[in-house]
Structures are given as C-alpha cells and as structure tokens.
Amino acid sequence: MTRALDPEVATAVFEAVKAFLPAAPEHPLGCCRQRVPDRVCFRGLLIRLVTGSSWVDIEALMDHVVSDTTLRARRDEWIDAEVFDRLVEHALGAYDRIIGLDLDDVAIDGSLHKAPAGGEGTGPNPTDRAKSGWKWSLAVEGNGIPVAWAIDGANRNDIRLLEPTLNDLAAAGLDLDVGTVHLDRGYDYPKIRNQLKRRGFNELEIQKRGTKPQPGEPHRLTLGLRWIVEAANSWWSNYGQLRRNTDRKNRHRHTACCLATTILITARLIDYQHRWSPS
DSSP, X not given: OOOTTOHHHHHHHHXXXXXXXXXXXXXXXXXXXXXXXXXXXXXXXXXXXXXXXXHHHHHHHTTTSSOHHHHHHHHHXXXXXXXXXXXXXXXHHHXXXXXXXXXXXXXXXXXXXXXXTOOTTOEEOTTTTTOEEEEEEEEEOTTSOEEEEEEEETTSOHHHHHHHHHHHHHHTTOGGGOOEEEEOGGGOSHHHHHHHHHTTOOEXXXXXXXXXXXXXXXXXXXXXXXXXXXXXXXXXXXXXXXXXXXXXXXXXXXXXXXXXXXHHHHHHHHHHHTTTSOX
C-alpha cells in the first residue's frame, strides 16, 4: 500500500519540494488572477501518481479548485527547474546521512508496464500481445531503496538498459561504493561480465542460464539477493501512473519515478524516527 497520500508523508515531501521551487512568474501587465497555491498543485500530482487518473478526472476529484491545464503547466514548470531531480537527490542524501545506504549489495532488473497512449519511449510489449508499453531498469541498494534507473520502450532488452542504469548510478556518485552486483539469468553473458568489470564492478552474482526448474521438477528458490529489486519493482507498480502510464514523454515518466522514490524514502525516514514510539 502506497503512503503518498498519508498527510505526514505528503507534508514532509512538500516541505522539501518548497526549497527547490522556482520563483512564481509575474504577469507583464500585473493583472492576472491569483496563482493557484503550489501545495494544491502538488496534491494533484500525488493523486495522479497514486491513481493514474486523467488530469480532467483529477480536477473533478479536487472539486475544481485547480484546472487540469494548470496542473500540467505547473508540473512542466517544476520539471524545467529540475525540482524533481533535486528532490530525489536530497532524499537519497538524507537517507544516507540518517540510516545509511547499503551499497555492499546492489540488485538490478527490468520491469514491463502498459503505456496505452504510446508516445516517446514506448514500444510493443512482448508480454502483452505487442500492445504499447514501457520499461524501467531499476537498481536498488541492500534495503530496497532505488538508487538509479533508466526508462525506455517495452521492446528494449534488459541488457540494452544496463549501461544507462549504470550511468545513472555513476551520475549519483554511488558507483564507487558498490560491493556486489546481483543480476538474473538474462544478464548471464561474457560480454555483460566484461562490461561490468570494465566499470570496476568485480564482485558479481549472476544467476546461471539453464537453472530454471524443468516441468515436474521441484521448484527451488533461486532469487538470492535479487528479491530486493523484485520487491522494489512491485512497490513502484502499486502506483497507477507507473503501472499503466498515459504520459507521452519520458521526462514525465521520469518525474513520476522521482516522486515515487522520494515518497518511499520519506516514509522510511518517518518510520525510523518513530521506531521507539509505542504502537
């Protein structure tokens, strides 16, 4: 269950957002109507993230206190100001200071999802009768916190998304602290091992191809520490905007990933703060 609409979590995230918001533009004639408060627009973004509803439906859910046009415009204004990238960077830094990122083990895997509106960064989904879909490749640390990701069309192989995922990890300055990289059998190729070792990842735990149980054989749990990225993929999939995405631009999907990650980290920090409180 997502906690994006939990008042304590939503308030904490917005307090962080406020530090990165650009100055409100002024009307050249000074005669425009009053600007909708940022807090109201931020709640609209959270509702879209959780439900995946259309902007028109979100306007109705919010009793028409803000228009769908204003919500989209405010989102794009904040994207142009890099609010969401700075927000997730701030959240990761706070988590590392207070709890500590566990980079001794990092797991990476891809996940396919629907994108019925098509658009940039989508492609035929091989697991959904070639319907339009998108994919994310996610890297998580030992406690399941997303630390890097890449997005592309559903027809893009996981191997092709590995490099941009590692680039995102390096951009965050976390690659040098990684201990063991955990991958599933889809990455079990010499070129992938060489690719990872060239980047300084010498400790690899890659499931061997051909280890899948045959029909009639008893099932053996072979996830290893990759379960942490499977859990994170499932958690991201709880969000309607990510599970069935109707955005048509990659930057809008990336924004949703940033917001979802910040919510996860914020909820973890709040729980950590309350860890000694009586239930």
